[in-house]
Amino acid sequence: MASSKSSMEAHLELYEIILSAAKPMALRAAVLLNIPDIIAIHGSQNPLSVDQIASHISSSTNKPAHTDYLFRIMRLLASISVFTEETTIDYGGTPQFKYGLTSISKLLVKNDAQQSCAPTVLAINLKCIVDGYQYLHDSVIEGCHAFTKANGMGIFEYNSHNPEANRIFNEGMATNTGPLMAHVVKIYDGFKSLKSVVDVAGGVGSALSVIVAEYPHIHGINFDLPHVIRTASPIHGVEHVEGNMFEQIPPANAVFMKWILHDWDNEQCLKILKNCYEAIPEDGKVLIVDAVIDEEEGMKRQAGLLFDMCMMAACTGGKERTWKEFEDLFYKAGFNSYRVIKLPFLQSLIEISK
Ligand SMILES: C[S@@+](CC[C@H](N)C(=O)[O-])C[C@H]1O[C@@H](n2cnc3c(N)ncnc32)[C@H](O)[C@@H]1O
CATH class of the missing domain: 3.40.50.150 (Vaccinia Virus protein VP39)
Known part of the structure; x- marks a missing residue:
C-alpha cells in the first residue's frame, strides 16, 4: 500500500513538473488582461466575481470576455497563491467564486510603474x-x-x-x-x-x-x-x-x-x-x-x-x-x-x- 501511495505521489509530482510551464503562461495572461489592476481598483474592499472581472476586461477591450476561460485562469492562479479565492453557494446550489489580491499579485499592480513586477512577467516570458x-x-x-x-x-x-x-x-x-x-x-x-x-x-x-x-x-x-x-x-x-x-x-x-x-x-x-x-x-x-x-x-x-x-x-x-x-x-x-x-x-x- 505504502509503495503504491508513493508511486502515485511520484506520478502527481511528475505531472506537476511536466505542466509547470502553465503557471507563468497563466500569470502572463492575467497581466495582459490587467487583472491585478482591475482587482486593485474595483475590488479593494470586496473580492470580485469572475463576471465582475470579465465586465471590466470587456469594457477595456470592447469585446465580451469569455468567463469560462477566465475562471480557469483565475482558479489555477488562486491555487498557487497569486489570488485569494472565496467560494459561496448561490440559491441554486451553484458555487460562486470571488477573487482578491495576495501579497504576490500586489507586486503586479501597475499604479507605480517603477515598482510593479508586471512588465518583468512579460519580459521574462517573451x-x-x-x-x-x-x-x-x-x-x-x-x-x-x-x-x-x-x-x-x-x-x-x-x-x-x-x-x-x-x-x-x-x-x-x-x-x-x-x-x-x-x-x-x-x-x-x-x-x-x-x-x-x-x-x-x-x-x-x-x-x-x-x-x-x-x-x-x-x-x-x-x-x-x-x-x-x-x-x-x-x-x-x-x-x-x-x-x-x-x-x-x-x-x-x-x-x-x-x-x-x-x-x-x-x-x-x-x-x-x-x-x-x-x-x-x-x-x-x-x-x-x-x-x-x-x-x-x-x-x-x-x-x-x-x-x-x-x-x-x-x-x-x-x-x-x-x-x-x-x-x-x-x-x-x-x-x-x-x-x-x-x-x-x-x-x-x-x-x-x-
Ligand atoms: C539584463 S539587461 C539589464 C539592464 C539593467 N542593468 C537593469 O538591471 O535593468 C542587460 C542590458 O545589457 C545591455 N547590453 C548588452 N550588450 C551590451 C554591450 N555590448 N554593451 C553595452 N550594453 C550591453 C542590454 O542592452 C541590456 O540593456
Whole structure:
C-alpha cells in the first residue's frame, strides 16, 4: 500500500513538473488582461466575481470576455497563491467564486510603474525567450546557445531588430528596479563620496535615476547599446551614452552593473570586468547587483537555479554563479578585494576594489 501511495505521489509530482510551464503562461495572461489592476481598483474592499472581472476586461477591450476561460485562469492562479479565492453557494446550489489580491499579485499592480513586477512577467516570458527553452538539450549536445538556436541570433541583436521585443524587454528590466534600488541607496554608504557613477548596460537608466535622486551631487552616466539608449527618456542628472562595454567603458569614480554579469560566460565577464578596471581610478569601486547561488539560502537558491535556466534559454553563455565563481572572476580581472552586502531580494550587492 505504502509503495503504491508513493508511486502515485511520484506520478502527481511528475505531472506537476511536466505542466509547470502553465503557471507563468497563466500569470502572463492575467497581466495582459490587467487583472491585478482591475482587482486593485474595483475590488479593494470586496473580492470580485469572475463576471465582475470579465465586465471590466470587456469594457477595456470592447469585446465580451469569455468567463469560462477566465475562471480557469483565475482558479489555477488562486491555487498557487497569486489570488485569494472565496467560494459561496448561490440559491441554486451553484458555487460562486470571488477573487482578491495576495501579497504576490500586489507586486503586479501597475499604479507605480517603477515598482510593479508586471512588465518583468512579460519580459521574462517573451516568445523569443520561451522558444529558447526548446533547445536546452541541444546546448548539452552541441554546446550551442539555446536562444541563438531558436532565433538565429543573440538576444541583444534580436532586440535591436524587433522594436516590440526591445520595448517589452527594456520595460521589464526597468521595473522591479525601484524597490531594490531604493534599498541599495539606503544601505550602501559608498555613494556619498562619489562624484560620478557609470551604469554599465544600464538599460533605460532606471537604476541610475534612483541613485541620482538620492545623491544629486553624483553625475550619472547611463551606458548601453544604441538601440536601447535611443528609447531612453531624459533623466535629470543622467547622461545617456551609447557604446559597447566589450570595447570601452566611460570613465567614472565607480561602475554600477545590475543584472549584467549573469548574461555572459566567464570569458566575456572577464573582458567586461577588465574594462571596468580601466574605467575607474585607483580608489574606484565596481558595484555589482546579481543573484548568487548560495547553498545556504533555500528559497533564494531555488529562484537562482530557475533564473539560471532562464539564462541558458535567453543568453549567449549567461549563467547564475556561486560566490566562488564570482570571486574567481574578480581576482582574475585584477581586483584585490570584495565585500558582499546581502539584500532582501534575489540579488546581492557586491562591491569590488582594485
Ligand atoms: C539584463 S539587461 C539589464 C539592464 C539593467 N542593468 C537593469 O538591471 O535593468 C542587460 C542590458 O545589457 C545591455 N547590453 C548588452 N550588450 C551590451 C554591450 N555590448 N554593451 C553595452 N550594453 C550591453 C542590454 O542592452 C541590456 O540593456
